[in-house]
Amino acid sequence: MSLPETEKCLAHPKFKQLVHARGRFSFLFSLIITAGYGFFVLGMSYAPRFMSSPIQEGRMMTYGILTAVLVIVSGMVCSGIYIWWANRKFDVLKAELLKELGYE
């Protein structure tokens, strides 16, 4: 790809829209996952008493185990939402951009 083509694409409003939207989306989701995992790791390291307390009086399930399960489940859920969004929004936007730039 030559420099003028790069410039043209960078300046295209749809490219900006695309990058902005996807950047925000993937950053937000990465943050959710990393925060959940970070909470788990740091909780284990610095707040073991909280992690070992049951979520309800008399229950076996502790906050720690609950966090572990939630991180696993949220990984699957966030991936699902991202895919759903990317297939519907991002790919459409990208196709429009490529068409307007004359690639397809």
Add this chain to the structure above:
Amino acid sequence: MSKKTVFAILATIGAPGMAFAATAVPLGEVDKQPLNITAIAMFFIFVMATLGITWWAARHTKTKDDFYAAGGGIKPWQNGTAIAGDFMSAATFLGITGAIYGFGFDALILAVGVMAAWPVILFLIAERLRNLGSYTFIDVVSYRLEKKPIRIISAIGSLSVVIFYLIAQMVGAGKLIQLLFGLDYVYAVILVSFLMICYVSFGGMLATTWVQLIKAILLLIGGTFIAFMVMKSFNFSFEAVLGSATKVHPKGNAILAPGLWMTSPVAIISIGLTMMFGIMGLPHILMRFFTVKDAKDARKSVFVATTLMGYFYILIIIIGFGAMTFVMGNPDYHDAVGKILGGGNMVALHLTHFMGGNLMLGFMSAVAFATILAVVAGLTLAGAATIAHDLYAKTFKTTPTTSVEEIRVSRIATFALGGISVVLGIAFEHQNVAFVASLALAIAASVNFPILIMSMYWRGMTTSGAVAGGVVGLVLSIGLIILGPGVWVSVIGNAEPVYPHIYPTFYSMPLAFAAIWLFSVLDKSARAKNEIARFDEQYVRSETGIGISGASKH
């Protein structure tokens, strides 16, 4: 069959990849025992089926594109299942279950770390990687940097990971097959290496993908069965599973809380970083994103892989805690002095036997072995691609290479890696291999991952920065492991480790990032300016796929 010996051998397979070296039994001598007919029958069917696939795949493998990336023609669900198959190794199934059984809560970090890594790979890496590279992640990091130094340092990182992982898997596989067939260890290792060379050198990525796919499905079926039986025994109440476990386990309620395995924050954070970021730097995993036709399919495959693995890790948690009730205190699975047969890593198979008898045990033993074959095949292919594509064709050869020539070099590299793994497999026969595999993940987190992520996201990275970061990550990760308990105490025999933790990542990964930043910022050369200027072009391509050629033409 003699369960005792089967478990003693299988124990060694669970060890790789996990840090609980202390619980893994030393690899003792193996008595050749009456054979488990189910396991052998299953194993033969698997080997025959996979060799058949290899024969079929070989007829479809003509160009280097076919060889490295299956012509980019793998469907997303197939690739996703294969990624899961590549990742859900015997170490995961046997090792994490064993760790949960032994330490309870603390071991969950091994499962949670994986499930934190995969979604982030999806959000930040998969699509951009597919848009920028053609066969290996090294294509991506060298996109705008000076090819020679960057390919060499990344290839060293990549090959170190591949070889350390191979050793760990090889030793486990050798021990298992030695038991099942009554073969000598040396012949057993040669047999594994022979099968691996067959799959990879004839069938390339296509055969490797199908081997991984089949094995993933078998493992999911087995895992589902065991977890279902556990839940059924407790009327489908996880609360009851935990309650019963705390009554049986000598540590009681402590298994539901942190602290039985690790208490030092540095140790916990190190293993946390290693799990999450090591996965993002594994060359054989990253290579799988190039087997699909475009970024969209790469995205879909990671979703399939993440979902399957999330499901599998939930099964593992049920199996781990469930095993406490059925295996702990059960005299069938303990020797005269009350030690668990085969060590902590055999718990999943004891539970399999309890729930499904010898038939199910034979099935799962065969699956464990199939798992190893699939993983070593994937590793060898990644190693061969690094040698033939990154080093031979793109770095040291001054004239352009033809497809035929590159495939030939890949096959030579496959044979060489097969040979090396036999030699090292024999050399490491009596070593505890757990630290070897932890080294692989730590190197991936400290070398491959920082270079890869910075090359994609930081405009300012230059060749000097990338090389400096790679060297710092490599030296620190290997150095601290040697000074740590895994080598300094267990292998060299000193009383106290110089570095007290198994994983070096707490220091090595951040310092690798720091070195990348520092040496990039200090680099004021014309080359550095040019590299920074080329970021825009890379950025456009990584987001849109404009300018892709090579692997995507189908």
